[in-house]
Amino acid sequence: MKVWIGPYTDWIGPYQIADWLENLCVLERDRKAIGDWLAKTWVKDFCQWVESKKKRLVYIKSDNYDSWNADVTMAMLVLPIMKDLKKNKQGAGFIDDADVPEELRSTNAPPKEHDWDTDDNWFKRYEWVIDEVIWALEQMQPDVEWDEQYWIVHPEIDWTVYPEDEGKNAVPLRWQVEGKCDWDGRKAHSERIDNGLRLLGTYWRNFWD
Numbered sequence: 008m009k010v011w012i013g014p015y016t017d018w019i020g021p022y023q024i025a026d027w028l029e030n031l032c033v034l035e036r037d038r039k040a041i042g043d044w045l046a047k048t049w050v051k052d053f054c055q056w057v058e059s060k061k062k063r064l065v066y067i068k069s070d071n072y073d074s075w076n077a078d079v080t081m082a083m084l085v086l087p088i089m090k091d092l093k094k095n096k097q098g099a100g101f102i103d104d105a106d107v108p109e110e111l112r113s114t115n116a117p118p119k120e121h122d123w124d125t126d127d128n129w130f131k132r133y134e135w136v137i138d139e140v141i142w143a144l145e146q147m148q149p150d151v152e153w154d155e156q157y158w159i160v161h162p163e164i165d166w167t168v169y170p171e172d173e174g175k176n177a178v179p180l181r182w183q184v185e186g187k188c189d190w191d192g193r194k195a196h197s198e199r200i201d202n203g204l205r206l207l208g209t210y211w212r213n214f215w216d
Contacts, residue, residue, distance in 0.1 A: 008073045008080065013064030019047035020054045020141035082147035085207070089141050092214055099125075100213025107132045108205060136206050137214075143203025146196075151201075157193040162186030 025042035033041075045051065073080045104112040116126035146153045162185060 008070055008084075009066070009068045010084070011064065016058075016061040016063055018058060021048075021051050022146040024054075025051070049160065076149075079147055079149050082144045083149070086141065086144040086148070088113065089137060089144060089214070091216060093134075093137050093141065096216050098134075098215075099130045100215070102129075102132035102136050102210065102213070104132075106137050110123075111135055131212075135208060139199075139203045140207045141203075143200045143207070146200050147204075153196060154193055157189040157196070158186065159189065160185075160187040 022039075022042035022045075025038045025045060028038050028041065029035075104114065109115065111128050111132050113126040113128060116128040119126055145151065
């Protein structure tokens with residue numbers, strides 16, 4: 008896979024052009040007046056025409072091997088984006104109380120002064136969801152074998168023992184060592200991954216900076 012996504016294009020309009028005059032020591036009040044004047048001339052239409060021709064550079068090429076483990080490929084792409092969002096976010100989208108621990112729900116926040124205010128846990132819920140999504144994506148990386156920690160004894164197969172009828176597809180018949188695993192811990196870990204990925208899909212449109 009090859010991905011190149013460039014920055015958003017910058018809007019240049021009458022007021023941005025007027026602001027360039029700051030380099031000539033033109034006062035802000037005068038720059039505002041010049042911008043107002045330019046906005047009523049052909050300059051505004053010309054700026055809009057230029058903007059319509061500008062395109063954000065986006066190049067994405069997926070190879071056939073990228074879909075062999077599509078879930079892992081997508082996790083590799085989304086993880087650095089979510090980490091960057093956590094670092095640089097300037098707001099927080101809506102998170103339903105049902106998707107967070109009880110202590111982070113709006114019902115456990117102090118009363119709001121106005122109905123239109125956000126509760127004191129609003130940003131905490133958003134942070135918690137982002138953290139859970141990042142954690143789940145980290146478990147999905149190709150070099151992470153998260154289930155290894157739950158094997159107390161790894162099973163070993165006796166590859167020398169095969170069925171008597173060698174005409175069929177031979178498969179091992181005996182374990183040399185029977186495996187022992189913390190199945191409850193492994194299940195809880197797996198369910199947390201699933202929930203993190205569910206949250207990613209549920210709040211996909213709320214992840215913005």
